[in-house]
Amino acid sequence: MATGYVFDDIFTKHDLPGHPESAHRLFAVMDYLGKNDLLARLTSIPSRPATREELMRCHHPRHIERVEEISRRGGGMLDADTYTNPFSYEAAVRAAGGLVDLTAAVLNGTLANGFALVRPPGHHATPIRAMGFCLFSTVAIAARAARFDQGLERVAIVDFDVHHGNGTQDVLMEDPTALFVSSHEYPYYPGTGAIDEIGQGQARGTTINIPLSMGVGDEGYKRLYSDLVFPILRRFQPELILVSAGFDAHWNDPLANIGLSLTGYHWLCQSLINLAAELCQGRIVFTLEGGYNLDVLALGVGNVFRALLGDTAIGDSMGPSPWPEPDVSALLARLKTIHNVK
Numbered sequence: 001m002a003t004g005y006v007f008d009d010i011f012t013k014h015d016l017p018g019h020p021e022s023a024h025r026l027f028a029v030m031d032y033l034g035k036n037d038l039l040a041r042l043t044s045i046p047s048r049p050a051t052r053e054e055l056m057r058c059h060h061p062r063h064i065e066r067v068e069e070i071s072r073r074g075g076g077m078l079d080a081d082t083y084t085n086p087f088s089y090e091a092a093v094r095a096a097g098g099l100v101d102l103t104a105a106v107l108n109g110t111l112a113n114g115f116a117l118v119r120p121p122g123h124h125a126t127p128i129r130a131m132g133f134c135l136f137s138t139v140a141i142a143a144r145a146a147r148f149d150q151g152l153e154r155v156a157i158v159d160f161d162v163h164h165g166n167g168t169q170d171v172l173m174e175d176p177t178a179l180f181v182s183s184h185e186y187p188y189y190p191g192t193g194a195i196d197e198i199g200q201g202q203a204r205g206t207t208i209n210i211p212l213s214m215g216v217g218d219e220g221y222k223r224l225y226s227d228l229v230f231p232i233l234r235r236f237q238p239e240l241i242l243v244s245a246g247f248d249a250h251w252n253d254p255l256a257n258i259g260l261s262l263t264g265y266h267w268l269c270q271s272l273i274n275l276a277a278e279l280c281q282g283r284i285v286f287t288l289e290g291g292y293n294l295d296v297l298a299l300g301v302g303n304v305f306r307a308l309l310g311d312t313a314i315g316d317s318m319g320p321s322p323w324p325e326p327d328v329s330a331l332l333a334r335l336k337t338i339h340n341v342k
């Protein structure tokens with residue numbers, strides 16, 4: 001079975017020259033996939049606008065209307081970091097609809113797995129506001145579609161972007177059918193994602209926040225994911241794994257201070273793919289969030305596709321982090337206590 005992807009030119013028309021979250025990010029990715037004989041091995045799934053119903057499962061109608069209006073009037077800033085231009089609304093709703101359809105193709109058995117190469121990113125967009133370069137909560141919209149339109153009872157979302165996925169958390173924090181795991185630099189933008197944010201009401205325990213000190217890298221991630229996240233995923237028994245894939249936790253990213261290498265990223269992605277094979281017939285779909293070093297981003301996405309296709313070779317021209325890692329033992333012990341992992 002094939003590996004799918006979503007790409008649309010509209011995702012490169014949402015752009016602000018000089019902004020780190022620019023169209024150059026996707027140009028770099030598509031160029032790399034083309035030159036390294038990966039694109040020709042993938043099945044394209046077209047984008048389509050998410051419907052108003054799909055958007056409203058995660059967002060207040062006034063937020064949706066505000067983004068649409070400001071974009072249709074020519075664009076403008078929605079907060080200090082988050083821009084729109086005349087193409088932004090269309091790009092954001094097509095990012096969400098594209099991920100929904102890619103996920104549906106994996107769930108109905110047309111595709112084995114996939115990666116949505118979409119912009120703008122989504123994981124900071126809350127039910128009521130755009131922020132952190134994000135307009136709509138793409139991954140949460142896809143999780144809700146999997147639940148309401150495909151009948152799934154348990155969807156896991158793993159967010160390894162270096163920033164906390166506050167928007168995804170806000171949408172899903174009272175939803176016990178969605179397990180949300182975020183590993184992120186902390187304290188850092190957007191300020192949320194403390195260890196004791198674990199979900200609310202019936203969903204208490206289905207939000208897992210892993211706040212990382214500066215410099216945590218491959219060894220720390222291996223311990224935290226192997227000894228905490230993977231046991232929690234096995235306990236939750238998801239029918240689908242969605243991944244908010246941000247490549248800004250790489251040591252050479254200009255916006256953050258975490259120490260993953262491309263080899264560490266590959267270990268993490270391959271492990272999640274293996275876990276999907278073990279738990280949910282291999283059903284895993286990645287969606288692009290951040291990542292602002294263009295070489296890291298292109299290689300990182302390329303390595304995910306290699307893993308999805310079953311290749312074993314990867315590219316890591318940048319090597320390991322040059323900085324020593326802090327020990328994560330105390331953090332891991334605290335997390336295991338909070339989440340009752342033996």
Ligand SMILES: [Zn+2]
Binds near residue numbers: 290
């Ligand atoms: Zn990020």
